[in-house]
Amino acid sequence: MNTQRxxxxxxxxxxxxxxIELEKINKRFGAVHANKDIDLKIARGTIHGIxxxxxxxxxxxxxxxxxxxxxxxxxxxVNGAEANIADSRQALALGIGMVHQHFMLVDNFSVLExxxxxxxxxxxxxxxxxxxxxxxxxxxxxxxxEVDPDAIIxxxxxxxxxxxxxxxxxxxxxxxxxxxxxxxxxxxxxxDDLFRVLETLRAQGKTVILITHKLREIxxxxxxxxxxxxxxxxxxxxxxxxxxxxxxxxxxxxxxxxRVDKTAANPGKTLLEVQNLVVADDMGVPRVKxxxxxxxxxEIVGIAGVSGNGQSxxxxxxxxxxxxKSGTVILNGKPLSLEGDDGAARARQAGLAHVPEDRQRMGxxxxxxxxENAILGYHDKPAYGSGAFLDIAxxxxxxxxxxxLFDVRPANINLKSSLFSGGNQQKIVLAREMEQDPDVLxxxxxxxxxxxxxxxxIHNEIIKMRDEGKAILLVSVELDEIRSLAxxxxxxxxxxxxxEADPATATExxxxxxxxxxxxxxxxxxxxxxxxxxx
Amino acid sequence: MSAxxxxxxxxxxxxxxxxxxxxxxxxxxxxxxxxxxxxFHAIQVILYGAFGYGDGFGYTLYYATNFIFTxxxxxxxxxxxxxxxxxxxxxxVAGLGAVVVAxxxxxxxxxxxMPLAVIAAxxxxxxxxxxxxxxxxxxxxxxxxxxxxxNFIASALMVYMVNxxxxxxxxxxPESETIEVAGRVPQLRQFxxxxxxxxxxxxxxxxxxxxxxxxxxxxxxxxGYAMRVLGANPTASRYAGISNSKMIMITMTISGALAGMVxxxxxxxxxxxxxxxxxxxxxxxxxxxxxxxxxxxxxIALAAILFGALYQGGQELQFxxxxxxREMIVVIxxxxxxxxxxxxxxxxxxxxxxxxxxSPEQKSEAIAVSTAKPES
Numbered sequence: 024m025n026t027q028r029x030x031x032x033x034x035x036x037x038x039x040x041x042x043i044e045l046e047k048i049n050k051r052f053g054a055v056h057a058n059k060d061i062d063l064k065i066a067r068g069t070i071h072g073i074x075x076x077x078x079x080x081x082x083x084x085x086x087x088x089x090x091x092x093x094x095x096x097x098x099x100x101v102n103g104a105e106a107n108i109a110d111s112r113q114a115l116a117l118g119i120g121m122v123h124q125h126f127m128l129v130d131n132f133s134v135l136e137x138x139x140x141x142x143x144x145x146x147x148x149x150x151x152x153x154x155x156x157x158x159x160x161x162x163x164x165x166x167x168x169e170v171d172p173d174a175i176i177x178x179x180x181x182x183x184x185x186x187x188x189x190x191x192x193x194x195x196x197x198x199x200x201x202x203x204x205x206x207x208x209x210x211x212x213x214x215d216d217l218f219r220v221l222e223t224l225r226a227q228g229k230t231v232i233l234i235t236h237k238l239r240e241i242x243x244x245x246x247x248x249x250x251x252x253x254x255x256x257x258x259x260x261x262x263x264x265x266x267x268x269x270x271x272x273x274x275x276x277x278x279x280x281x282r283v284d285k286t287a288a289n290p291g292k293t294l295l296e297v298q299n300l301v302v303a304d305d306m307g308v309p310r311v312k313x314x315x316x317x318x319x320x321x322e323i324v325g326i327a328g329v330s331g332n333g334q335s336x337x338x339x340x341x342x343x344x345x346x347x348k349s350g351t352v353i354l355n356g357k358p359l360s361l362e363g364d365d366g367a368a369r370a371r372q373a374g375l376a377h378v379p380e381d382r383q384r385m386g387x388x389x390x391x392x393x394x395e396n397a398i399l400g401y402h403d404k405p406a407y408g409s410g411a412f413l414d415i416a417x418x419x420x421x422x423x424x425x426x427x428l429f430d431v432r433p434a435n436i437n438l439k440s441s442l443f444s445g446g447n448q449q450k451i452v453l454a455r456e457m458e459q460d461p462d463v464l465x466x467x468x469x470x471x472x473x474x475x476x477x478x479x480x481i482h483n484e485i486i487k488m489r490d491e492g493k494a495i496l497l498v499s500v501e502l503d504e505i506r507s508l509a510x511x512x513x514x515x516x517x518x519x520x521x522x523e524a525d526p527a528t529a530t531e532x533x534x535x536x537x538x539x540x541x542x543x544x545x546x547x548x549x550x551x552x553x554x555x556x557x558x
Numbered sequence: 559m560s561a562x563x564x565x566x567x568x569x570x571x572x573x574x575x576x577x578x579x580x581x582x583x584x585x586x587x588x589x590x591x592x593x594x595x596x597x598f599h600a601i602q603v604i605l606y607g608a609f610g611y612g613d614g615f616g617y618t619l620y621y622a623t624n625f626i627f628t629x630x631x632x633x634x635x636x637x638x639x640x641x642x643x644x645x646x647x648x649x650x651v652a653g654l655g656a657v658v659v660a661x662x663x664x665x666x667x668x669x670x671x672m673p674l675a676v677i678a679a680x681x682x683x684x685x686x687x688x689x690x691x692x693x694x695x696x697x698x699x700x701x702x703x704x705x706x707x708x709n710f711i712a713s714a715l716m717v718y719m720v721n722x723x724x725x726x727x728x729x730x731x732p733e734s735e736t737i738e739v740a741g742r743v744p745q746l747r748q749f750x751x752x753x754x755x756x757x758x759x760x761x762x763x764x765x766x767x768x769x770x771x772x773x774x775x776x777x778x779x780x781x782g783y784a785m786r787v788l789g790a791n792p793t794a795s796r797y798a799g800i801s802n803s804k805m806i807m808i809t810m811t812i813s814g815a816l817a818g819m820v821x822x823x824x825x826x827x828x829x830x831x832x833x834x835x836x837x838x839x840x841x842x843x844x845x846x847x848x849x850x851x852x853x854x855x856x857x858i859a860l861a862a863i864l865f866g867a868l869y870q871g872g873q874e875l876q877f878x879x880x881x882x883x884r885e886m887i888v889v890i891x892x893x894x895x896x897x898x899x900x901x902x903x904x905x906x907x908x909x910x911x912x913x914x915x916x917s918p919e920q921k922s923e924a925i926a927v928s929t930a931k932p933e934s
Binding site: 344363365366367377384386387389390395398402403407 | 779784787794796797799
């Protein structure tokens with residue numbers, strides 16, 4: 024396969040001409056060559072995907088196009104005319120709009136006010152708002168982007184907020200829209216809606232540039248796709264002529280297994296049992312409502328659900344980070360006492376390891392050196408010092424072992440943890456929790472924000488743990504991940520487990536319906552009693 | 559989209575404070591100039607007064623002893639993410655513990671009286687910080703508010719205790735009975751005549767021990783580890799099974815006990831009795847000392863000596879240059895606190911930029927880090 028030069032020949036001169044042409048774009052940051060001789064041509068009226076691992080240079084390239092950075096050399100042509108884009112105002116004037124990963128909205132303003140913000144006609148607001156309301160009405164009709172103009176931003180869903188961002192760009196006359204990881208915050212349903220919107224935009228002649236690391240989305244929606252690796256454009260191909268496997272290989276530079284290779288589960292005795300768990304959030308609102316399930320040795324149970332349906336609270340309460348209102352957690356036949364603010368310590372002692380959903384906020388102290396994080400939660404163990412003193416040499420040795428086993432890069436245990444990439448930070452947490460030889464492993468979002476190469480590694484480690492006879496509870500918003508890793512899937516909706524599915528037979532559609540809470544009439548195969556006799 | 563990278567360690571702990579100090583002295587020099595005096599002469603007088611002869615140096619060390627204790631008190635709390643600004647009150651009430659033990663044992667020997675007084679002063683000072691700690695851990699009342707309120711309670715309580723309980727009937731002055739020689743902490747001048755008549759005493763040995771002890775506590779014990787986790791990321795400490803409430807209460811107690819050691823220096827080493835307001839603001843200077851010393855014992859020792867020198871040199875200054883009054887000295891001290899404490903980050907951004915320009919590797923690393931983030 025050709026992984027050398029951009030295959031611009033693969034995309035012939037389009038009927039509508041080029042919307043954007045980048046030629047020999049170079050950008051250096053000191054010694055880092057973030058963009059090397061990038062050539063990219065985007066045909067008008069198409070959806071063009073750009074994929075690449077973290078740090079491949081996608082964001083730098085888009086920032087050059089949107090005027091955040093200026094290229095060291097190279098030319099940009101917009102609609103065939105050479106353009107010099109010094110700031111985002113000029114980019115907008117050229118019809119280039121950007122929807123950021125993190126929305127730039129004022130939470131307590133209305134939709135209309137947010138759209139007008141920064142594009143007011145005069146010192147008085149009223150005429151601008153009136154004009155904007157008419158214009159918005161037209162845009163909404165034209166692109167099937169329904170949003171209530173008077174709704175307050177903080178009251179509407181994330182998917183709706185994203186629409187506001189898109190409308191903002193369209194209101195400013197954008198002909199080319201750049202979307203940076205747009206589905207990262209969306210539910211599957213919301214993502215589908217977004218894709219429909221993008222298709223409408225394309226049908227109306229707009230050009231869309233989609234930056235993502237989800238190959239499934241690239242395959243589903245784009246016309247052409249460009250792959251970046253280490254600052255270079257390694258390929259531009261027609262989406263219909265490529266496959267996810269080929270794209271993954273182009274991104275990483277080696278063969279990647281997208282499907283997880285695993286044998287059938289061989290479940291043993293029940294290791295973790297959750298009975299009638301009720302958990303409330305910080306505001307006192309019940310988020311987990313009478314949940315019961317059991318996990319046996321040697322199986323992975325995945326909890327699927329749209330984020331915010333009680334999964335986080337469930338994980339936090341089982342692992343002792345959040346007080347439970349009622350219910351029991353039984354580990355290895357013994358009830359866990361989790362009350363108090365040091366419940367997590369007792370859970371760990373009993374053999375329950377926890378890879379938290381948010382590694383930077385919970386799983387790591389990012390200002391610490393790597394070795395200090397390698398003992399977080401286990402620092403009281405005699406292995407890391409007898410009595411009151413910390414055996415720094417022992418801790419460093421453990422850290423060095425973990426770094427080696429999990430191939431953490433750079434392999435420097437004295438480096439500040441915040442300087443590791445997301446994937447390596449996740450490896451640090453996984454290594455720490457897995458190397459303590461727990462009976463039960465609770466994992467939240469194992470691969471959120473992790474590179475494709477590291478995802479493969481992490482998935483294999485999880486399977487390895489399972490095959491060693493551990494019980495694993497997996498929560499992920501990536502339905503694909505749950506389907507490929509889990510041996511059983513529990514679907515959670517509104518704090519209740521609404522159903523169980525077999526990943527081998529359940530279709531995405533069925534799961535999606537359950538996740539949306541629609542399939543409530545299905546038999547609820549949950550609870551200990553209903554699971555049949557356990558060995 | 560500016561990318562910045564933390565300064566190298568040496569620049570953070572040495573260069574930055576030095577620059578801040580230099581700026582403070584420059585502005586102070588301007589103030590001196592405005593009053594019509596020669597700033598270079600003033601600096602000469604301060605330096606000579608603080609370090610130039612035995613008596614002066616002894617005084618510098620005596621002030622520094624207090625500042626080490628209060629600086630450590632602030633630093634220990636800061637490592638656990640707590641801001642203890644009640645060092646003044648904690649040191650003040652700790653005087654009760656010190657004076658009661660010293661008066662009770664002043665017929666024995668200082669070797670007996672001093673250790674017990676250390677324990678008593680530590681216990682009382684610790685208790686005075688434990689209560690705000692308990693209020694924060696159990697009731698969510700912020701220690702910044704409660705510790706400062708406890709300063710006021712402390713001064714009211716001490717006025718009552720001195721006037722109504724401790725004051726012997728025979729005196730008019732608001733002070734306790736005088737401690738007999740056997741109950742006093744020995745002066746360093748008893749061993750080294752070099753120190754002349756200065757009040758520096760064996761409390762400085764406790765201060766040095768406290769510096770070493772705090773270093774070990776924070777970086778070499780499991781408790782210190784837990785403390786730093788709590789301070790850096792309370793969610794991670796809950797995740798790690800560290801009891802945040804317990805940590806807050808214990809840390810505040812240790813912090814208060816350290817502040818309480820000021821009472822040993824003042825009550826048993828210098829005044830030989832409990833007088834009103836013997837802390838004289840040392841608790842607040844401790845905040846500046848801890849800030850300037852970056853909460854590290856070595857930095858705190860250096861910063862405490864600096865502030866000790868400013869106090870002592872400042873006293874000397876008003877003797878030698880009549881044009882510079884007591885108030886001027888306070889202005890100079892305040893400028894140093896302002897620039898090294900409150901505005902300690904003043905030079906940081908420009909220094910970071912300067913370092914990036916000087917070192918392309920650092921720059922590229924910084925960019926790599928900052929551009930990798932938005933995607934993750």
